[in-house]
Every structure is written in C-alpha cells, then in structure tokens.
Amino acid sequence: MTMKLTAGALLALAVAAQPALAKGPASGANEAATSRHYASLIAGEPKLAELTMFFTQMPKGGDLHHHYSGAIYVEQYIDFVDKQGFCVNKQSYRIETRKEVVAAERAKPVAERSCLTGAEIYADDHTWRELLQRWSNKDFANHGALQPPPDRLFFQTFGYFGPVSNSNFHEGLQELKKRAIAENVGYIETMFKSAPALPNPDFDKQAAANAGNDAALEAQLAAAWAALDQDPGFGKSIAKFVGTVHESAEGIDDERFTMRYQTYVFRLMSPSLVFSSMMAAFKSDLASDKIVGVNIVGQESSHIAMRDYALHMKMFRFLRAKYPDVKVAMHAGELALGDVPPEGLKFHIDQALVVAGAQRIGHGLDLVHETNAPAIMKKMRDEDIPVEINLTSNAFISGIEGANHPINLYRKYGVPYVISTDDAGVTRHTLSNEYVLFASRYKPSYAEMKKASYASIRYAFLPVAEKQRLTRQLDSRFAAFEARIAQFAKTAKQVH
Known part of the structure; x- marks a missing residue:
C-alpha cells in the first residue's frame, strides 16, 4: 500500500504550510522582549555561548525520543x-x-x-x-587515534555498560530526573526496557515461507497470538516486567517533574522473538498507566533489520488491530545514503506510517530518498504525526547535519516536529544543547522555538488531563523565564 501525491498538490501543500505561531501563553511585553533578545543572538553569526545560556534557562516541555540506557552518563x-x-x-x-x-x-x-x-x-x-x-563518543572528533566508524562505536557502547544498565533502575531514573530538573525539562518519555520474548523455531520457518503472502502471514500471526495469549508463563513474564517498571518508577513523579515509559522490541532478533516481544510490549502497555507506548529499536541498517523490515511493520499492523488503544512511536528511516543499497532507502518511513500506523516517527532521516516523500509529509501534516528530531545523534551516527538534514523540508511542508536527545549519555550532550543546535543552524523565530517546547507536551503519549496539567505548568515556567530574560536584556542594554 502506498501514498500518491501529484506535483500540483505538492505545490499547494508548500504554499499552505506556513510556520504556526507559538501555542504558549501571550506574555505581553516580556514575551516581546524575550523574542527581540533571542533574535539578537541568532542574527549574523550565532552567539553560541549566549544561546547556550538562553536555552539552559528556557523551559523545555519534554523529551519524547529518549533511551534510558543511553541517557545515563558513563x-x-x-x-x-x-x-x-x-x-x-x-x-x-x-x-x-x-x-x-x-x-x-x-x-x-x-x-x-x-x-x-x-x-x-x-x-x-x-x-x-x-x-x-x-x-561513549568522548574525544571521537578531537583526536587522531585509530577508532571504529561512528555508527559502530555508538551501537557497541551498549554492550559495554549493559551488565549494569539492566539493574539499578531506580537510581538511574533519579539521576535522569535530577538532570532534567536542572535544565528545566518537565517531562521525559523514556524507552525504558524491552518486553519479554519467547523463541519459536517453527514460527521462524513459517515467517520466511510466508514473507510474500499477506493472508498466510496474517493467519500465522493470529495463531501465534492466540497461543501466546493463553500461555500462563508468558503472562507471568509480562506481569513481572510491568512490576519492574512500577518498582523502578516509584517516587519519580512530583510537582516539578513527570516521567512515563515506552517499552520496545529489538529489531535484530529472530521473527518469533520479535513478535512475542512486540505482543508483550502491547499487553504491558494495557496493564500499566506508567507504560504509555511501544517502539522498535536497533540499528536499522543491519542485515536482519533490513531483511525483516516489512515483516516487522506487518506485525505492528496486526497487533495494533488487536490493541487499538496502544500508542506507537517508531524508529524509521534512520538511514543515510551509503548505509544500505539505494533501494533500501525508499520505503521505511512510508511503511511505518501506512502499514504499521506509527503515531510518531523517530529520526525520519531518509525522507528525501523515499519514493513517496511528498505523500509522507502530507500524511504527517494532515494527521498531525510529528517527527522526532535528534540533531546530535543524527550528525554523529549518520553524518547528517546542517543543510543535509531533512528538518527544513519537514518544516517547509508543515510537518509537526519535536526536539529530543536520543542517547545523551552516549553522545554526551543535553536537551538544551539540541535547542542550541537547532537555533544556531536553522535560525527559527522565538515563536517557533517556544512552539517546539509546547509540542513536546502536545505529542506526548499522555491522557488529556495530564497534558493539560503539564501545559499549565509550562505556561507558568515560560512566564517566569520571559520576565527574567526581559530584565536581563534591559540590564545588558544599560551596561552597554
């Protein structure tokens, strides 16, 4: 199934897609003064030190593309x-x-x-x-020693700290909370832990045989789902998994900060492990108010991920029909030219949206190579599906940055976006730094930057009441921030 868009419709889309104004509260003179001060920081050559100070203080609603294990520093x-x-x-x-x-x-x-x-x-x-x-990637770019390619280094880090990242969950979450509060981040939606999985060699053989037959694959998935649904051991493993999430999350939320959790499936496993883990992820979401979504992770350019990509999307389609209330965000199109043969760049975002029904797209880097790029952007704009932008990660892992990054294309055609960190511990940065990179490279208005902060609450996988609470909290924080910046700018002007 594909999406089509004519050249005329594309032109109309380009004309219609104008940047929206900030959705935060009108704060009158303070907001105007803050906007003028910010404009002075990005005019000409961006003033990076001052922008860093500005965005460290600016409230950032949330971080929606965030990996627990990769966020913790060495x-x-x-x-x-x-x-x-x-x-x-x-x-x-x-x-x-x-x-x-x-x-x-x-x-x-x-x-x-x-x-x-x-x-x-x-x-x-x-x-x-x-x-x-x-x-981590410490010193990767500033010394001349022999070192692996950046994508290999990035994905291999998890194997080093894995023995301790899969324990000490509560202490790790407390550390992330403390750091978030220090840089004025009110919400994190972290990809916390993978759901349990069960191997099934017969399933794996059938999946290979049914790869080109949707009806046969659907029947296979239905049979596997029914068997797992009645398996008491599988049910116990899911209950234990949910218990681990709740135990780890105890005491994390308070009046200053909120955290919710995505569970995920690792795409580099055999089909039976992927499907059972995916099903466990969906069932865990329904069993817990702390788990708010399901994702799929793992290096997208690897052999198994490429071989089974379409299969994984069909698995998501099947399970979304079974569990329609479960939210799905998806790493899709985290690929650059040369990572895979050209035909491998043509369909990942498209299938994540059309087949799997993703409600947020993580990275979306290969947009410009996708066969249906115009229709992808129209669907994301019309259905209010955001792309999660991770500038530091994209530059390090994939070498995509500056004018080569598709963010300006998404912006030009009205696709909503959020700014996020990905794995700030591995790449040793912060959410504030992502805002600095975005502002200095692409020079959006203050209204657009403020809107991006609010967008990270708007597109969170949270109940409406929770979004409203966090939005009110963000309103208050922006009012205080803009009052401080207005006074700071006034004092700086007097000094000069």
Whole structure:
C-alpha cells in the first residue's frame, strides 16, 4: 500500500504550510522582549555561548525520543559497577560480573590487577580515557587515534555498560530526573526496557515461507497470538516486567517533574522473538498507566533489520488491530545514503506510517530518498504525526547535519516536529544543547522555538488531563523565564 501525491498538490501543500505561531501563553511585553533578545543572538553569526545560556534557562516541555540506557552518563555507570561489586577489565574495558574473578582480582596488589574498581579506574588516567572512548563518543572528533566508524562505536557502547544498565533502575531514573530538573525539562518519555520474548523455531520457518503472502502471514500471526495469549508463563513474564517498571518508577513523579515509559522490541532478533516481544510490549502497555507506548529499536541498517523490515511493520499492523488503544512511536528511516543499497532507502518511513500506523516517527532521516516523500509529509501534516528530531545523534551516527538534514523540508511542508536527545549519555550532550543546535543552524523565530517546547507536551503519549496539567505548568515556567530574560536584556542594554 502506498501514498500518491501529484506535483500540483505538492505545490499547494508548500504554499499552505506556513510556520504556526507559538501555542504558549501571550506574555505581553516580556514575551516581546524575550523574542527581540533571542533574535539578537541568532542574527549574523550565532552567539553560541549566549544561546547556550538562553536555552539552559528556557523551559523545555519534554523529551519524547529518549533511551534510558543511553541517557545515563558513563560516570554513573562506573558508580553502579562499584555498587554491585563488579570490576572493569582494563584490557577489554568490559564489566566483569563473576564473583570469583572479582574476588581473585581484589586479592592482588593494585599494580597487578587487570580488573579495576571505579576509584582505581579514575586513578589511572589512561584506562579512564580509553574507557570513555568505548562507553561513549568522548574525544571521537578531537583526536587522531585509530577508532571504529561512528555508527559502530555508538551501537557497541551498549554492550559495554549493559551488565549494569539492566539493574539499578531506580537510581538511574533519579539521576535522569535530577538532570532534567536542572535544565528545566518537565517531562521525559523514556524507552525504558524491552518486553519479554519467547523463541519459536517453527514460527521462524513459517515467517520466511510466508514473507510474500499477506493472508498466510496474517493467519500465522493470529495463531501465534492466540497461543501466546493463553500461555500462563508468558503472562507471568509480562506481569513481572510491568512490576519492574512500577518498582523502578516509584517516587519519580512530583510537582516539578513527570516521567512515563515506552517499552520496545529489538529489531535484530529472530521473527518469533520479535513478535512475542512486540505482543508483550502491547499487553504491558494495557496493564500499566506508567507504560504509555511501544517502539522498535536497533540499528536499522543491519542485515536482519533490513531483511525483516516489512515483516516487522506487518506485525505492528496486526497487533495494533488487536490493541487499538496502544500508542506507537517508531524508529524509521534512520538511514543515510551509503548505509544500505539505494533501494533500501525508499520505503521505511512510508511503511511505518501506512502499514504499521506509527503515531510518531523517530529520526525520519531518509525522507528525501523515499519514493513517496511528498505523500509522507502530507500524511504527517494532515494527521498531525510529528517527527522526532535528534540533531546530535543524527550528525554523529549518520553524518547528517546542517543543510543535509531533512528538518527544513519537514518544516517547509508543515510537518509537526519535536526536539529530543536520543542517547545523551552516549553522545554526551543535553536537551538544551539540541535547542542550541537547532537555533544556531536553522535560525527559527522565538515563536517557533517556544512552539517546539509546547509540542513536546502536545505529542506526548499522555491522557488529556495530564497534558493539560503539564501545559499549565509550562505556561507558568515560560512566564517566569520571559520576565527574567526581559530584565536581563534591559540590564545588558544599560551596561552597554
């Protein structure tokens, strides 16, 4: 199934798609003064230091494309290593979890140890810096050592800190909350944890045989769904999973900050594991008011992700029909020219929207290569489906930035968007920095930047009452922010 749009309709779309004004409250003179001050910061060569100060203080409604494990900084993971009594091998930089090995290492003099505690890693500058370059992108662009391609480095980081990222959930969430409050972010919707999965070799064989037969595949999915739905062990694993989310989330929400959780399926697994995990994700969403959506993750250019992409979209279509109240956001089109053969760039966003029914698109980088790009943008505009923009991640992983990034195309044709971080711990940045990059590269008005902040509440997978509460909170924060900036700008003018 595809979408078609004539050249004439495309022209009409381009004319009609004008930037909307901010949806925040009118704050009169303070808002006008803030707008003028901001305009002075992006005029000519952008004043990056002042823009950083501006956006650090500016309220940012939420972060909607956010990975829990990738958001935590290396330093926090090192603390978790010590807390759990593990050590880090200083040759492989991987976490050693076997108690007998850790005990044997700690019995040795420090100078003879090959597996170090956190304090010992910090004391050994060479080991610490080498570890940073494997567990994050630190120093990738400012030194000349041999290093892997950036996309490989990015996706491999999760294997290094994985043994501690899958525990200490509550402490990790508290750290993310503290950091969000410090930079005036009121809401995070994090991709927290993958749902449980069950292998089924027979399912895998059938999926391969039914790849080109939608009716046969639909029957196969229906049979697998019915079997899993009646499987008590599968049901218990889902209940345990939901319990983990609730236990981890205890005490995170308060009057200053709110967090909700997406569960996700890893697209690099066998078809039976993907389908069962996807089904568990949908059922978990219905079982919990903390879980608000389902996603699919994993390097989109990898062999299995490309081979099974259409299959995964059909799985989403099937499960969305079974569970129509579950919200779906989807990594789609996180591809650049050369990542895959050209034909692999032609359909990912299209199928995520038309087949899988995605309600938000993560990244959407390959838009300009997609066969139905004009119709994709029309559908997203008409149906109010936003794209999640991750500028730092897109530049590092895919090499797409500046004029090569499709954000201006989305903006030109009226597609809604939100600004988000992706994996700020791995790429060592903040949501404020994403706003700085957006403002300095594309020079939107203050009204558009303010609208982007409100959009991150508008498009959150939250009940209406919760969105209204967070919007009122954002109104109050913007009023206070604009009053401060108006006074600051006035004082700065007097000094000059």
